[in-house]
Amino acid sequence: MRRVYLDHAATTPVSPGALGAMTPYFSGVFGNASSVHRYGQEARAALDGSRSRIARLLGVPAGELVFTSGGTESDNHALRGVAYESRKRGRDHIITSVAEHHAVLDTCDLLESDGFRVTRLPVDGSGMVSAGDVRKALTPRTALVTLMHANNEVGTLNPTGEIAGIAREAGIPFHSDAVQSFCKIPLDAGGGEPDLLSISAHKCYGPKGIGALRVRRGMTLEKFLHGGGQERGMRAGTENVPLVVGFAEAAESLQREMDGEAARQRALRSQMIGRLAGGLPGVIVNGHPTLTLPGILNISFDSRVISIDGEALLFNLDLAGIAASSGSACTSGSVAPSHVLTARGRDLPTASASLRFSFGTSTTAEDLEYVADELIKIVTRIGKPA
Ligand SMILES: Cc1ncc(COP(=O)(O)O)c(C=O)c1O
Structure with a gap:
C-alpha cells in the first residue's frame, strides 16, 4: 500500500545529512564539553561550531543561544525565566493569545496560579493576533509579551515584526515561538525581532529532544535548571553534543x-x-x-x-x-x-x-x-x- x-x-524525519553529521559524536567524539582534556575540547569545538551555525541562521550573536531539550523547554524557560525575574521589579503581567501552543498556554496558566496576571488576546477569523490589541493591552506592569510566529495548527503568521517594534518602544521583552517557522520562511517580517525566540530541531529534519532559546544579550532570566554552569549558567546539564550537531546540520541545509x-x-x-x-x-x-x-x-x-x-x-x-x-x-x-x-x-x-x-x-x-x-x-x- x-x-x-x-x-x-x-x-x-532526521535528514541523512544530519544523521551522518551526528553519528561520530555518539561514541567516537564523546567527551564532555566542559572537560579540559582533549576529548572535552573536541566536543566543545563541535558545540561552539554548531551554536555559531544556528546563530548565523537566526542572524544573532552565537552567545545569545541557549540549547534546550526542545520547543517546550524553550517556551517554559522564556516565560518563567522572564516572569520571575521581572516580578522582582514589580512587573507581573503577561500578554499572550488564545491560539498559542500549549507549551505557552499551560505555562501562562501556571504563572497565573502563582499570582501573575495574564491577558489572553483574541485572534481574528484566520487565527491572527492584532498588533493594535497588543499595544492596547500593555500596562506599566507588563513583564512580557509572548506571541507565536506561525501557528502550528492552521499555519497563520502573526505580525511579529510589528509586535516586536511595539514591545521595544514600550521597553517590554517580546518572546516568540518560532518552532514551526524556523528555516521554513524568513523570521524577520519587518519592524523588529523578538528578544527571545524558541526553536526546535525535530520540526526541521533534526533530531528530537534538542532545541534552542535565543536570549538577547543583556537580558536576565531566572535560571531554569539548577546544577552545573553549562550554557553560561542559564541551563545546567551536560550538553548533548550529537543532537546539537545534528540540529545545526539539518537547519542549515533546510535554510539553504x-x-x-x-x-x-x-x-x-x-x-x-x-x-x-x-x-x-x-x-x-x-x-x-x-x-x-x-x-x-x-x-x-x-x-x-x-x-x-x-x-x-x-x-x-x-x-x-x-x-x-x-x-x-x-x-x-x-x-x-x-x-x-x-x-x-x-x-x-x-x-x-x-x-x-x-x-x-x-x-x-x-x-x-x-x-x-x-x-x-x-x-x-x-x-x-x-
Ligand atoms: C508551535 C510549537 N511550539 C512548541 C512545540 C513543542 O516543541 P517540542 O516538541 O520540541 O517540545 C511545538 C510542537 O508541536 C509547536 O508546534
Missing part, C-alpha cells in the same frame, strides 16, 4: 533550500485546496489565505453541510496509508476539538471535523493527488449530509 506522511508539523521549497509547497497547497474544494462538500480552509506557512493546510467540514467525525476521518486515512493530524501533535489523542479553531469562531461539530495536512521536503504532487482521491472516497463513505 502507498504510504504518505503529511504530518511534518508534528515531526520530521528555504525559498525554493517554500514556493514549491505553496504551489502544492493551492493544488490540494483546488482538488478538495472541487471534490468535496462543505470544505472550509482554515487560516489566512496568504499570510501562512506554505506547508500547513488545515481544513474543516462545515457541519451545516455535512456531518463527519474527525477521529473517524483520521482513522480511515491511516487505513489508506495516509498520516495526517486533527490538531497539534501534543493534543492529538484527545477528543477535544482544537482550541485554535474554536477560538477563531468555528462551531464545535465543525471544529471537530478538521484535518491538518502538513507537507515536507519529500511531499510530491502525486502524493497529494492520492491523498485527495482517498479523502474524497472516505468522506463519500462516512459523511452524512446535514
